[in-house]
Amino acid sequence: MxxxxxxxxxxxxxxxxxxxxxxxxxxxxxxxxxxxxxxxxxxxxxxxxxxxxxxxxxxxxxxxxxxxxxxxxxxxxxxxxxxxxxxxxxxxxxxxxxxxxxxxxxxxxxxxxxxxxxxxxxxxxxxxxxxxxxxxxxxxxxxxxxxxxxxxxxxxxxxxxxxxxxxxxxxxxxxxxxxxxxxxxxxxxxxPGIDGKAKMSKSLNNAIPLGASADEIKKAVNRMYTDPQHLRVDDPGQVEGNVVFAFLDAFDTEPATLEELKAHYRRGGLADSVLKRRLNDHLQALLEPIRQRRQQFSMDxxxxxxxxxxxxxxxxxxxxxxxxxxxxxxxxxxxx
Missing domain, CATH: 3.40.50.620 (HUPs)
Known part of the structure; x- marks a missing residue:
């Protein structure tokens, strides 16, 4: 050929x-x-x-x-x-x-x-x-x-x-x-899976489907594993092994801002909820058009x-x- x-x-x-x-x-x-x-x-x-x-x-x-x-x-x-x-x-x-x-x-x-x-x-x-x-x-x-x-x-x-x-x-x-x-x-x-396991898999119930609804995406992000030692906002946090940061590395469209957030998290004073809201916004923007197109194709x-x-x-x-x-x-x- x-x-x-x-x-x-x-x-x-x-x-x-x-x-x-x-x-x-x-x-x-x-x-x-x-x-x-x-x-x-x-x-x-x-x-x-x-x-x-x-x-x-x-x-x-x-x-x-x-x-x-x-x-x-x-x-x-x-x-x-x-x-x-x-x-x-x-x-x-x-x-x-x-x-x-x-x-x-x-x-x-x-x-x-x-x-x-x-x-x-x-x-x-x-x-x-x-x-x-x-x-x-x-x-x-x-x-x-x-x-x-x-x-x-x-x-x-x-x-x-x-x-x-x-x-x-x-x-x-x-x-x-x-x-x-x-x-x-x-x-x-x-x-990684949203539970921190090394591999995302539907069978492990730790995946976000491409056709996930807006509510399913938000709930999945809220379930995400972060740093178990980051108990208070002021505590220094661990970026490595943090699922939210792993997802932000994959989907955040502003790498310079993301690096600033990582530095802030490491020295303390940055809440997990702030990171999860940012990630949720990125995933919603990515998956909404995919979900809409899927619904259109599934009609025929x-x-x-x-x-x-x-x-x-x-x-x-x-x-x-x-x-x-x-x-x-x-x-x-x-x-x-």
């Missing part, structure tokens, strides 16, 4: 509506990148099935919800190709070939997978599909010959493993078929499905061309 623009592959597991952690992690980068790249945006329902056995309805129901979030956040289907992973069988076929190039022990050493296994309490009862999802992700990326992949810093081991597989495949077939990619990191690679879900249908057809065309090259390189073109 040739293109004058760099090719970008990005996406999310469709286990729930997107939240502010997704937004700062890579979503706002995707909105910007669509103007200068050829972007494929994947709704990863197949990957989401790997640890949602018996909860498949939750996965399929959320396909449309995540699509609504993308559209509301500013993804333009005229500029980006939005498609559903399970409806592009070429991805599963390419994954099958790539699985032959990696060992179980290498997959188990992947830091991202190790963290996710620990988080889910799998121990040795790891679903095979979940263990091999780095290979599935590699298949998604390489099927589109993507050179750029917007990710959070926790996904860097996945990009490394993708490039390992690309090199192994090209070496095995003695030609350059697949291409390596590089990660595109946001200035804010991860947003048939059109959203049509966008996904057209995007999926386009994704099949592009990934099909890559698969033709892969199968030819492997000698699997028996009938010409």
């Amino acid at each position: 040739s293109s004058a623009k760099p090719v970008v592959l990005t996406g999310d597991r469709t286990t729930g509506p997107l939240h502010l952690g997704h937004y700062v992690g890579s979503l706002r980068a995707r909105v910007a990148l669509q103007h200068t790249t050829q972007q494929f945006l994947l709704l990863a329902d197949t990957q989401a099935m790997t640890d949602n056995v018996g909860r498949h309805r939750k996965v399929t129901d959320n396909v449309i919800e995540v699509a609504l979030d993308y559209l509301a956040a500013g993804i333009d289907p005229g500029l980006s190709t939005i498609f559903i992973q399970s409806q592009v069988p070429e991805l599963a076929e390419l994954t099958q070939y790539l699985l032959n190039l990696v060992t179980v022990s290498r997959l188990e050493r992947n830091p991202t997978i190790k963290d996710e296994i620990r988080l889910r309490g799998f121990e040795r009862d790891i679903p095979a599909g979940f263990l091999t999802y780095p290979v599935s992700q590699a298949g998604d990326i390489t099927a589109f010959k993507a050179t750029l992949v917007p990710v959070g810093d926790d996904q860097l081991p996945m990009i490394e493993q993708t490039n390992e597989l690309v090199r192994k495949f090209n070496s095995a077939v003695e030609r350059q078929v697949l291409v390596e990619c590089e990660a595109v990191l946001s200035p804010v690679t991860r947003l 879900r048939g059109e959203v499905l049509n966008i996904l249908r057209q995007g999926t057809e386009r994704a099949r065309q592009v990934s099909g061309q890559t698969m033709s090259e892969v199968k030819a390189a492997l000698g699997l073109n028996y009938f010409g």
Whole structure:
């Protein structure tokens, strides 16, 4: 596949509506990148099935919800190709070939997978599909010959493993078929949960959805973890590890003023309530137009499905061309 623009592959597991952690992690980068790249945006329902056995309805129901979030956040289907992973069988076929190039022990050493296994309490009862999802992700990326992949810093081991597989495949077939990619990191690679935990997650009830109402945003900000030692306004406060400041770092539009607030907080005399009001104002300004656009798109879900249908057809065309090259390189073109 040739293109004058760099090719970008990005996406999310469709286990729930997107939240502010997704937004700062890579979503706002995707909105910007669509103007200068050829972007494929994947709704990863197949990957989401790997640890949602018996909860498949939750996965399929959320396909449309995540699509609504993308559209509301500013993804333009005229500029980006939005498609559903399970409806592009070429991805599963390419994954099958790539699985032959990696060992179980290498997959188990992947830091991202190790963290996710620990988080889910799998121990040795790891679903095979979940263990091999780095290979599935590699298949998604390489099927589109993507050179750029917007990710959070926790996904860097996945990009490394993708490039390992690309090199192994090209070496095995003695030609350059697949291409390596590089990660595109946001200035804010991860947003903590409002409770101070390291990761924002809907399942931990510490996230702010992109479609949150004004009242939900205000309540979430008021719940935010600050500095437990900052008991009185006059007490010096801790900026590091303070969730309110972490959010202000991500969303405040006046960095010079923010630095002054940090200095004031450290020496004492600045109330948490002042910071929370400032953060609430910034989040309300950011999320209100997103919420309004989401409501508008949700009024015509048939059109959203049509966008996904057209995007999926386009994704099949592009990934099909890559698969033709892969199968030819492997000698699997028996009938010409």
